[in-house]
Amino acid sequence: MSMEIAKEKAENQTWRDLPLELLISVMTNLEIEDNVRASAVCKPWYEAAVSVRITDQPPWLMYFPMSRNSYEFYNPSNSKRHTKELPKSLAGSKVRYSKDGWLLMCKSISTDFVLFNPFTMDLVVLPDLELWHGYQLVGFSCAPTSSDCVVLIIKDYDPGHVTIRTWSPGETTWTSMQVSSQFLDAKRNYVVFSNGLFYCFNLRNSLAGFDPSLRTWNVLDISPPVCPDHIDDESWYEGKFMVGYKGDVFLICTFGNAEPLVFKLDLTLRVWVKKENIGSLTIFGSINSCESRTYVHEGLLRDSIYFPKLCDNENRCVTYSFDEGRYHPRREHNVNWGKQPSSENIWIEPPENALELI
Template identity: 40%
Template sequence: MAGRKRRKMKSLAATAPNNGAASSEEREESDEQNSLFRVPVDILEQILCRLNLKENILASAVCKQWLAAAISVRVANKPPWLMFFPKFGDLVEFYDPSVRQTYSVELPELRGSRLCYAKDGWLLLYKPRSLRVFFFNPYTKDVINLPGLELTYQIVAFSAAPTSPDCIVFTVKHVSPTLVAISTCKPGATEWTTANYQNRLPFVSSIWNKLVFCNGLFYCLSLTGWLGVYDPEEHTWLVRVVPPPRCPENFFVKNWWKGKFMAEHNGDIYVIYTCSTANPVVYKLDQINKIWVEMQTLGGLTLFASFLSSQARTDILGVMRNSIYFSKVRFYGRRCISYSLDKNRYYPRKQCYDWGEQDPFESIWIDAPPDLSAFA
């Protein structure tokens, strides 16, 4: 009798649910799945250190081990610095917005020069008296000369550092509303190449145009918001049938054309419209649907806007994310102002800003130096 009860209880135990306890097969499957993420720490760090900031953050969500490794190799790069040209003398100032620190250095090499563009730590400059065009690295003092060219009302940009074989210098000016003259040059060339191109749509150029290099193409935003595109490989120019970004309410006031900025990042193009009586409006170009889409958030992006060239960065951590930093100079002792899309407000707070009162050649954003030895 006792034996039958024991056999019956054993039978019931075999058929009863396990109340959450995993079967041996399930445990083996789970262990096998977890083992996929059990990479030796040194190897895991070597893998994660090759990711950009956004990819690093995504990888940190896999498990606790990956989180610890991702944080250990996560590097937030320095934001660009704001460089100020003096009206007189040779003392150039650099402002680090992350720590609100100013550095000064004598750069007599820049005397009589005009700022044109900045990229990859290099400046493109122009001397109006001698028509000299040249690259200058303010940290190493390296100079790379280009053939002379008269730059009047046209804007200038370059695709990569002048030490790169991919460097192309580009400038455009309108001859008439339906005709533009485009000049290009590479470091080491003996002259500029200039050609005229017809427009299907009116395109008016000035120093207030905006110019970026993105995915092998130069994009130029005209005075009235039309987008011209130049392909340096195919030597083609086209004014795209993309309606200009919609201007904010009350945008068309005095000096309205000076409150526009354009930047590129990872294949995307952004345009920032500002107005003295309204908050900034940011648009991103939808290349497929050929429209400008208004952005309610930057998704962690940080924009650094100046009249001659602007930057967009995703590798900036902390309160600087999802913000726009403008090269508005010397306001109440500060070297720039910022606008937070999270808080919908300017810092420092002010009722309005007159973007037209600033000299466009006075300041520009440039990559931060690798160290402070240049200012020793």
């Protein structure tokens, strides 16, 4: 081949002529929204984009019957339900937080916390809190099987002070610190661990961050999300959910049967940015646990939020689709919760071998 022909061929090459290996390398580093856009360019780009997409396993829905001596899983991928007995030591306990397939639990008349894996039945008993009643925010960073696990419990022990206690695997006591702060005013457990920080949200729409490695607590100078004119103050303070996804933090605000509002935290601009939709994300929201996924099982909707029930007088799973602009019951997931309070329903991440364990 002459130099002239080779030069002309090189000049006529387009992006679609890139080798498949190079295309795959590029697609691997794209965010999901960009991956979807790139897949529409041409057939080679579509093949490369689809080849690196990972289908996330959706979380399972978990609830406790009124007897509180057992619990039930619901797998939204196949609409099947599975029941297991609680360990006797946990009978009557309530879930306070869920992450990485583990539950942080305690009994209402006790401050003895435990970490429990309802799939493997593994149990980690945390040190006694010495009758430290009145905690308001609780959470943990990751599964206790990791040395990076940090359990966080916060309360306003004295007026004008916030008391923070943490525990990590291998420790025999809680580590405690007290800081001057007027932050806490929380009825729900708004805690998300993201980028090495615990983000905590309160009813006054203030946001604070706790860094477990530096042991620092800061009420962040973040402009609160803007309340729409048609929403009354009481509704604005209730019905919120916080969830993280790959370093991002989202706030979902619900108002009965009205359209939910979604805000994304922008730390650079120090503001909550209202989103018209959530793109390829699917969010699973409940009071004590929120999960987020992309490329979920094809039977589930993207750009949607799944709720165990919208309010206590509902009796089955409800989905809000931003694409359709409406709520609708998921008939294919027709789980009748009866009079079960919505606070008793928890989204939980199942292990890959969940079906073998149940």
